[in-house]
Amino acid sequence: MDESLRVIYKIQKEISTLSSIARLLEWDENTNMPSKAVSAKSEQIKLIQKMRRKKLVSTKLYSAMSTLKKKKLSSKDQIVLRELEKSVHKAKKIPKQLMIELSDASVLGLSAWKRARKKNDFKLFERELERIVKLKRKQAKLLNPKLKPYDSLISLYEEGMDSEKLTVIFDELKLGLVKILGKIKDSKKYKVQKSLKVKMTIEDQKLILNEIISDMGINQERVALGVSLHPFTIGISKDDVRITTRYVNPLESFFGAVHEAGHALYSLGLPTEYHDTFVFKSASMGLDESQSLFWENKIAKSEIFWKGFFNKYKSCMKNNISRKEFYEAVNSVKPSFIRVNADEVTYCLHIILRFEIERDLINGSLDVKDVRDEWNRKCKELLGITPKSDNEGVLQDIHWAGGDFGYFPSYAIGAIYSAQIYNTIKKKIPDFYSDVRSQYFEDILSWLRKKIHNKGKTALADDIVKAACGKRLDPKAFITYLEDKYSKIYGF
Amino acid sequence: MDESLRVIYKIQKEISTLSSIARLLEWDENTNMPSKAVSAKSEQIKLIQKMRRKKLVSTKLYSAMSTLKKKKLSSKDQIVLRELEKSVHKAKKIPKQLMIELSDASVLGLSAWKRARKKNDFKLFERELERIVKLKRKQAKLLNPKLKPYDSLISLYEEGMDSEKLTVIFDELKLGLVKILGKIKDSKKYKVQKSLKVKMTIEDQKLILNEIISDMGINQERVALGVSLHPFTIGISKDDVRITTRYVNPLESFFGAVHEAGHALYSLGLPTEYHDTFVFKSASMGLDESQSLFWENKIAKSEIFWKGFFNKYKSCMKNNISRKEFYEAVNSVKPSFIRVNADEVTYCLHIILRFEIERDLINGSLDVKDVRDEWNRKCKELLGITPKSDNEGVLQDIHWAGGDFGYFPSYAIGAIYSAQIYNTIKKKIPDFYSDVRSQYFEDILSWLRKKIHNKGKTALADDIVKAACGKRLDPKAFITYLEDKYSKIYGF
Helix, strand or coil: CCHHHHHHHHHHHHHHHHHHHHHHHHHHHHHCCCHHHHHHHHHHHHHHHHHHHHHHCCHHHHHHHHHHHCCCCCHHHHHHHHHHHHHHHHHHHCCHHHHHHHHHHHHHHHHHHHHHHHHCCCHHHHHHHHHHHHHHHHHHHHHCCCCCHHHHHHHHHCCCCCHHHHHHHHHHHHHHHHHHHHHHHHCHHHHHCCCCCCCCCHHHHHHHHHHHHHHHCCCCCCEEEEECCCCCEEEEECCEEEEEECCCCHHHHHHHHHHHHHHHHHHHCCCHHHCCCCCCCCCCHHHHHHHHHHHHHHHHCCHHHHHHHHHHHHHHCCCCCCHHHHHHHHCCCCCCCCHHHCCCCCHHHHHHHHHHHHHHHHHCCCCHHHHHHHHHHHHHHHHCCCCCCCCCCCCCCCCHHHCCCCCHHHHHHHHHHHHHHHHHHHHHCCCHHHHHHCCCCHHHHHHHHHHCHHHCCCCCHHHHHHHHHCCCCCHHHHHHHHHHHHHHHHCC | CCHHHHHHHHHHHHHHHHHHHHHHHHHHHHHCCCHHHHHHHHHHHHHHHHHHHHHHCCHHHHHHHHHHHCCCCCHHHHHHHHHHHHHHHHHHHCCHHHHHHHHHHHHHHHHHHHHHHHHCCCHHHHHHHHHHHHHHHHHHHHHCCCCCHHHHHHHHHCCCCCHHHHHHHHHHHHHHHHHHHHHHHHCHHHHHCCCCCCCCCHHHHHHHHHHHHHHHCCCCCCEEEEECCCCCEEEEECCEEEEEECCCCHHHHHHHHHHHHHHHHHHHCCCHHHCCCCCCCCCCHHHHHHHHHHHHHHHHCCHHHHHHHHHHHHHHCCCCCCHHHHHHHHCCCCCCCCHHHCCCCCHHHHHHHHHHHHHHHHHCCCCHHHHHHHHHHHHHHHHCCCCCCCCCCCCCCCCHHHCCCCCHHHHHHHHHHHHHHHHHHHHHCCCHHHHHHCCCCHHHHHHHHHHCHHHCCCCCHHHHHHHHHCCCCCHHHHHHHHHHHHHHHHCC
16 A cells, blocks of 8 residues: 555544544543543543644645545545545634634633523623624634635535525525414414323333334344433444433433434444545534434324334333324414424424524624523514514524534434435335335345445535435425325314 | 753653553453453553553653752652662563563563463463572572572562561461361351341442442442452552442442452552652552451451341341351351462461462572472461362462562561551551441541651651551451451351
8 A cells, every 4th residue: 555545544544533532522521431530521522623633734644635636536536535635724723713713712701601591691791702703703714715614614514505595495484384283373273282291210211212223123132222401413433322311201202212323224224345534424514314204204203104114113101192192282282482393394484593593603693691681582583473572582503602613504414304304215125114014124234324324524415415306405305295294284 | 940840740740651651551451341352451561561661761860869869858859769769670670572472471471471361270370480580580690699589579568578477477377277277167156157148239349339438438429330340459640549339249349349449549649749640659559458358357347337238238138147147257267279269267368378379489488390399288277278289279379470479478468468558557546446237337436547658668568557557567467357357256
């Protein structure tokens, strides 16, 4: 092997191992770690990040990369080099000092956010949010001075996307969602719908949850399941993915586990020939989210799935309820304040609200002091309700306090992609409906593996979706899917 | 602060953080990790060890240490420097190449040991054991060419001890134990004793186990409990200790958890002023083991403890049994083949057997090919029984296969120290018996904290015990304690 190639693969492997350790530390922090260990944990994570950065910006790596740029490379090596360069440049563009400032600001931001939530008062968070916004603008400018600052931040999560494209797409989506929501709210069923509280022992919750994720193709040899306050998935290394859930509400633990298992399948399906390189990751956060939403909403919340699965679920449940009532209850739509509890129809309206606010905030046309009013105004406009307090409005999400700007759009992108994938897959797999009904997911999974998972970061998410489904990000499929599903449930 | 001091504290902190990460990786490997991730995990651990070693042998650290040796230091800094130097010298004396050879030999050793166990044939493990023994001799010579090789290895676990001292002490112990065992075997009760199989749900096992370790002073804010095949305790950082247990046999999960909690209390009581230095650790493996054995055998297996705790335990147990029957059953003595299942009287005989064999093996007076026969001969001599197969004899322990020679004596040292501590503590704490009866452990724990835990590695274990209990390692207290306890149980 060429010496420069050997160098870049060796360093990438070390970086990849350090990253896998950092992710394990993060998983541990959210699952098993005793609460008082929080500062020691942050020392551990900081040290690993420091070592990882040092390797990433090392002269040795840089000069090997420069040598390789003049050489003829295999297409695999070209892709590896391309993704490596992106990461190196990203790291080199942000000086250590700014990284420290960003990290300090997010620590202060999170603690101010917690204080503000305790008092239910956004004012107590404003000063720290101001500082974070300024630093994020600075980071954005350094990353790419040619872009609008918010676009730089979007590209950290969703390479190739920008706010102009997203504004057009989200405007179309908004229109469609508001229209469907209006029809639902006007229906007779909406007026009489009741919420369902499933009763099930924790043991039975574990049983049924393990059954469904195992049907999906989750294998205990490569996936571990933990408990955390907020469910999440984290890929540690090629054969080591961790999913968490919590056992508070049986419906939440079930659909939550399906959601996280969707993420996990993406991790497990990444292209092993690119292991220990920057290509061995999901193409974007939005595409990653499309996988979880596909399994959660398009599969596990579909009528056909419950035709096959309801009797089994019912044997664990202590409620006396028909399949139809159950299916309608798990898909009931109602505007509410809290994003994480939102249904499939209103969820993206929550995201669009955040997208518009953070876009204007980072680009400079909205001031921090006006964010609360803007939130409440948009909430009324999009969802028809006005938060009675900051905790059920502008203070509900942790993202901004931790410095995560530009991430929210990925949730809506995931919802749209998942509908595009659903529309395609049901045409491509002849037995799709009977497969879902009988929890036979092998053909569905192998399609996803081939068309999505196995691409890793060899291409942009939007190009992967175009190749798989025929179109780039396009809200029409999602709107049609929702209209189709909810017109049947609400009878409009 | 003096610049050289600043350097050594800074580097020690980084080494300490890397060590804490390595321990967390080890904990994860044995608790949550999915099985297929084993090679990725070994990459993670190897990388952290490599980085840790690099810092430990760095010129920067070495020259700061050299500068400090010429300066007047506070007594705290002197102690820190002394322990740091030991670790640096240990690392410098073993060349990287030998470290790699040792690590490779232990990987091969472990896999040969597993194969040999499958076939129940020591012969299949002989060649790899031979290689390990040679490398351990080499390591021992490099560590200290003036010592007998086995003594070098002992000092890795039990600084200040050597095989000459231990041979004298263990000979005395052997005599005492064999005598007590003889009396037990001659008693009427021995002939009619039956084993007890406690029936208890896993939920109840968890409940009662959490109650007892919380009474001991284990606090969920600083200690997490996990599940693993073999129970163990690992101190990650100052406020982060992990205990594991398993829920196979209720008595084992209960006493096992008390044992591990004893280790954990030692970790939690280390001197915080020495945090992030090489002084922030237990004084020796034997002293560490004394803490677990004190709580397990001297407290939780005492008659007075069950006078106070039996009714609570009985309410969880599905067996119908009197307190006296229960107490005698959990303390029943019977020679058996497997060390980890042995009772308090025969346990140290298992250790002495291993000590004599590994001493002679490393020092060269015993050949690997004769180890099996020697094992079986000694087993007959000490315990009166002869293994019918290698799996219940020479192949039962993992230690030698992994290269751990010199570690076994610490188990017996712990048993002896724990009796010395027990003898002292019951005199020093006026309400000792009523405290134990009512599971009020605060005074006992604060004595242990003050006299043992809080010393960390500021002194040798034997000096700490001398200061706390008036005598250095001395088997008499242990023999008297056993005679006293078991003469009452077996009526001799």
